[in-house]
Amino acid sequence: MSNENQEVIVVGGGPGGYVAAIRAAQLGGRVTLIEKSKLGGTCLNVGCIPTKVLLHAADLLAEANHANDFGINVNVTGFDWKKVLKKKDSVSSQLVNGINGLMRANKIKVINGTAEFVSSDTLFVTKADGTKETLSGGKIIIATGSVPAIPPIPGVKENDHCINSTGALSLAEIPKSLLIIGGGVIGVEFASIYSQFGTKVTIIEALPKLLPLMEGELTALLRNKMEKSGIEIYTEAKVQSVESSSVGAKVNVEYKGEGKCFEAEKVLVAVGRRANTKALNLEKAGIENDNGKIRVNHKMETNVPDIYAIGDCLGQVMLAHVASVQGEVAAENAMGLEASYNGKTVPSCIYTNPEFAGVGLTEENAKEKGIEYITGNFPLMSNGKALIMNGGEGMVKVILGKEFKEILGVHILGPRATDIIAECALAIGMEATIEDLIETIHAHPTLTEAVREAALAAEKIAIHAINK
Numbered sequence: 001m002s003n004e005n006q007e008v009i010v011v012g013g014g015p016g017g018y019v020a021a022i023r024a025a026q027l028g029g030r031v032t033l034i035e036k037s038k039l040g041g042t043c044l045n046v047g048c049i050p051t052k053v054l055l056h057a058a059d060l061l062a063e064a065n066h067a068n069d070f071g072i073n074v075n076v077t078g079f080d081w082k083k084v085l086k087k088k089d090s091v092s093s094q095l096v097n098g099i100n101g102l103m104r105a106n107k108i109k110v111i112n113g114t115a116e117f118v119s120s121d122t123l124f125v126t127k128a129d130g131t132k133e134t135l136s137g138g139k140i141i142i143a144t145g146s147v148p149a150i151p152p153i154p155g156v157k158e159n160d161h162c163i164n165s166t167g168a169l170s171l172a173e174i175p176k177s178l179l180i181i182g183g184g185v186i187g188v189e190f191a192s193i194y195s196q197f198g199t200k201v202t203i204i205e206a207l208p209k210l211l212p213l214m215e216g217e218l219t220a221l222l223r224n225k226m227e228k229s230g231i232e233i234y235t236e237a238k239v240q241s242v243e244s245s246s247v248g249a250k251v252n253v254e255y256k257g258e259g260k261c262f263e264a265e266k267v268l269v270a271v272g273r274r275a276n277t278k279a280l281n282l283e284k285a286g287i288e289n290d291n292g293k294i295r296v297n298h299k300m301e302t303n304v305p306d307i308y309a310i311g312d313c314l315g316q317v318m319l320a321h322v323a324s325v326q327g328e329v330a331a332e333n334a335m336g337l338e339a340s341y342n343g344k345t346v347p348s349c350i351y352t353n354p355e356f357a358g359v360g361l362t363e364e365n366a367k368e369k370g371i372e373y374i375t376g377n378f379p380l381m382s383n384g385k386a387l388i389m390n391g392g393e394g395m396v397k398v399i400l401g402k403e404f405k406e407i408l409g410v411h412i413l414g415p416r417a418t419d420i421i422a423e424c425a426l427a428i429g430m431e432a433t434i435e436d437l438i439e440t441i442h443a444h445p446t447l448t449e450a451v452r453e454a455a456l457a458a459e460k461i462a463i464h465a466i467n468k
């Protein structure tokens with residue numbers, strides 16, 4: 001039974017905060033949500049959603065350019081970037097309006113303002129209209145998200161041609177050249193967008209591989225595809241400094257022990273994000289944190305009774321779907337139920353062309369943990385649907401425990417990988433084995449057949465591939 005009428009204050013209206021607010025309201029809570037900007041947070045306004053609109057536009061352009069291969073006579077005369085940006089903004093607005101509607105439907109009071117702690121149970125809010133309000137008592141859920149990290153590279157802060165992901169979503173024109181510092185998720189997604197729109201893209205990544213947390217074999221395939229499409233990629237390359245140049249910016253890089261210079265019209269700085277908790281005055285409430293990253297337990301409780309924290313402000317896995325689930329967990333606990341967060345089934349989804357998704361352990365993780373495992377790979381070249389959709393580029397890889405053949409991880413590079421991964425997350429959540437995947441009948445012709453074939457390949461009985 002939940003504590004009906006419990007007062008709940010949520011700070012931050014992104015996919016963590018607004019979901020927490022709705023869940024608390026569903027359970028009978030009297031909920032107030034404080035948001036300083038627009039509801040929907042980074043995800044809806046300057047993150048997941050607008051990026052995906054640009055990616056969709058870029059993919060449409062690529063499809064149109066290849067339509068002739070299928071006998072469709074398309075004469076692509078170019079694109080209207082302003083219209084692309086307008087579409088991006090209209091999709092974001094539509095979704096934000098939807099969240100506003102959900103707040104009203106769930107009787108959640110929304111305050112447009114900035115909150116800070118004055119004690120362990122009191123928040124002081126400076127509202128957008130200049131008025132102030134003090135909120136006390138009740139349960140508090142912190143969901144203030146993250147902001148782009150600025151690396152201490154000399155020249156970055158001072159150079160107007162250096163932008164972050166928010167800036168990259170609203171460039172007035174397509175740049176002729178773009179250098180991206182950081183080959184992580186943001187780096188590769190923007191590389192995919194702008195290279196498809198004709199920008200000369202260069203990625204500089206400090207570590208030996210792009211997307212360091214993703215499955216290595218598939219990351220190498222993606223890198224290959226990106227390089228073939230004209231993107232220049234330098235790994236084990238460290239940016240030393242940025243200077244002005246007539247083109248825009250000159251970026252000095254240490255690569256393989258030597259100095260190398262690049263010039264680009266724009267420099268996208270994508271070296272990670274940091275927890276956005278500075279303005280909260282966590283010390284006044286006595287909330288434990290590591291350099292601003294709030295510490296919580298599996299119930300999303302901080303060390304201070306009645307204060308919870310969720311999502312990017314924990315500085316751990318910065319994904320909208322993680323924040324939302326943690327929001328539900330925090331709200332349920334705040335309302336007197338018992339809930340806990342388990343990240344075992346978190347899918348990682350990267351919206352490149354082709355898409356890249358993974359859930360569970362990578363082969364590298366299994367090795368590091370000393371787990372005995374086997375793998376099964378299935379190339380999408382042998383999957384009819386993939387062949388139609390993107391010429392069969394990509395692969396599915398499953399990682400299984402050696403003794404019991406339980407599914408430890410599944411990784412997919414290919415069209416719709418970010419959708420197909422849901423089946424694999426469910427399989428891992430239900431502790432399924434290879435048998436379960438194989439016994440499940442997958443429709444033909446679909447991309448999902450490739451997941452089953454990868455499982456068959458682990459047993460060396462794949463039907464549409466030569467088993468080695």
Ligand code: NAD
Binds near residue numbers: 210
């Ligand atoms: P990231 O951590 O994914 O990648 C940053 C990369 O920059 C790393 O590979 C790192 O090695 C590299 N790097 C750091 N300092 C560097 C330097 N000085 N020179 C060169 N390389 C350097 O961070 P991000 O790409 O900025 O993304 C931020 C967060 O947003 C991530 O947590 C990400 O998961 C999330 N995000 C997710 C999605 C998605 O789920 N599709 C999309 C965008 C962002």
